[in-house]
Amino acid sequence: MKEKMEGFVTAVHRDRYEVRVDGEDFYARLKTGVYYSEERAEEFPTVGDNVELVYNPMGDSLIVKTKNRTSKFSRKDPDNGRGEQIIAANFDYVFIMMSLNFDFNLKRLERYITVSWQSGAQPVIVLTKADIAEDLEQKVEMVSRIAIGADIHPVSSITGEGMEQLKKYFEPDKTIVFLGSSGVGKSTLTNYLLGEEIMETAGIREEDSKGHHTTTHRQLFVLNNGTKIIDTPGMRELGMWIVDDGMEHSFSDITNLTMQCKYSDCTHRGEPCCAVASALENGTLTYARWKNYLKIQKESNFQAVKESRSKSREIKKTNKKMVRNSSKVNSRKEEW
Numbered sequence: 215m216k217e218k219m220e221g222f223v224t225a226v227h228r229d230r231y232e233v234r235v236d237g238e239d240f241y242a243r244l245k246t247g248v249y250y251s252e253e254r255a256e257e258f259p260t261v262g263d264n265v266e267l268v269y270n271p272m273g274d275s276l277i278v279k280t281k282n283r284t285s286k287f288s289r290k291d292p293d294n295g296r297g298e299q300i301i302a303a304n305f306d307y308v309f310i311m312m313s314l315n316f317d318f319n320l321k322r323l324e325r326y327i328t329v330s331w332q333s334g335a336q337p338v339i340v341l342t343k344a345d346i347a348e349d350l351e352q353k354v355e356m357v358s359r360i361a362i363g364a365d366i367h368p369v370s371s372i373t374g375e376g377m378e379q380l381k382k383y384f385e386p387d388k389t390i391v392f393l394g395s396s397g398v399g400k401s402t403l404t405n406y407l408l409g410e411e412i413m414e415t416a417g418i419r420e421e422d423s424k425g426h427h428t429t430t431h432r433q434l435f436v437l438n439n440g441t442k443i444i445d446t447p448g449m450r451e452l453g454m455w456i457v458d459d460g461m462e463h464s465f466s467d468i469t470n471l472t473m474q475c476k477y478s479d480c481t482h483r484g485e486p487c488c489a490v491a492s493a494l495e496n497g498t499l500t501y502a503r504w505k506n507y508l509k510i511q512k513e514s515n516f517q518a519v520k521e522s523r524s525k526s527r528e529i530k531k532t533n534k535k536m537v538r539n540s541s542k543v544n545s546r547k548e549e550w
């Protein structure tokens with residue numbers, strides 16, 4: 215008898231998945247007929263995905279369905295037929311972790327915030343190593359100017375500062391994904407919270423005793439209270455993120471300004487009555503933020519142009535007229 219089960223993916227290996235079903239872990243593989251058939255509709259599962267699988271008592275179970283996602287991090291992947299690689303799925307909060315010492319970088323933070331809004335989850339800014347921060351207040355103030363709509367928590371895993379406020383995110387049934395450079399203190403923070411025995415997992419203890427980082431093997435772990443944490447190495451590479459819609463959130467101050475320009479097609483390059491120019495002049499918008507906005511936007515436009523090009527190639531085969539229109543749109547975008 216084939217038994218169908220539902221679970222979520224806790225780790226992705228080369229061609230094998232770890233799936234947790236009712237607190238028990240199973241190894242599983244993709245069912246070829248579903249995932250590799252010509253007309254397949256199933257998305258490859260990633261860490262955090264809810265999947266259906268058919269239990270196999272003799273070996274690896276078979277994943278037969280990837281359920282719809284509530285949120286996702288995706289990266290451009292030219293090698294993948296879909297042009298997109300999903301790195302994590304179904305999380306509620308993105309802990310954007312940045313240390314308050316040498317790792318502190320507002321430009322990168324603006325990027326992190328953008329990809330977080332894009333993901334569909336709520337960004338939470340966690341500024342680590344508050345104990346060794348210079349100019350703490352000043353830095354928090356700088357962050358608050360760019361982190362529109364996100365809570366900011368300066369914390370220290372050494373002194374415990376700020377930890378109390380973080381606990382509210384660690385609720386049963388919530389999933390938190392960690393986003394941040396190597397060395398910002400993700401493992402230390404997790405262990406700190408574990409040490410307080412709010413939550414712990416066997417998986418973590420196991421790896422700690424070997425002296426390994428908690429992040430080397432398990433990519434999703436479940437705390438005792440039911441909170442899920444996703445910490446995958448894939449989250450560390452920031453390049454090639456898909457950011458299009460996220461910009462409206464993360465740069466909502468600039469989006470609002472551009473709507474106040476006199477001309478609706480203002481390019482903000484010297485037209486009269488340009489709200490962006492005035493804001494730059496009176497200092498309500500910094501040049502650094504404006505430049506970073508343009509840079510991120512340019513990258514995402516570039517991607518949009520590339521995508522519509524490859525789409526138009528597909529269409530070309532069947533409909534030449536549509537291609538003409540689509541290349542018109544492309545050339546307008548490129549002029550920008």
Ligand SMILES: Nc1nc2c(ncn2[C@@H]2O[C@H](COP(=O)(O)OP(=O)(O)OP(=O)(O)O)[C@@H](O)[C@H]2O)c(=O)[nH]1
Pocket residue numbers: 342343344345346369370371372373395396397398399400401402403427429
């Ligand atoms: N002073 C201070 N040092 C910290 C704090 N948190 C972490 N560290 C130190 O920063 C270093 C890196 O911490 P990790 O927790 O390993 O960083 P990580 O983000 O997990 O790094 P990866 O696993 O490589 O992604 C270690 O030497 C920690 O002791 C903190 O709050 N204050």
Ligand SMILES: [Zn+2]
Pocket residue numbers: 472475476480481482483485487488489490491
């Ligand atoms: Zn303008």
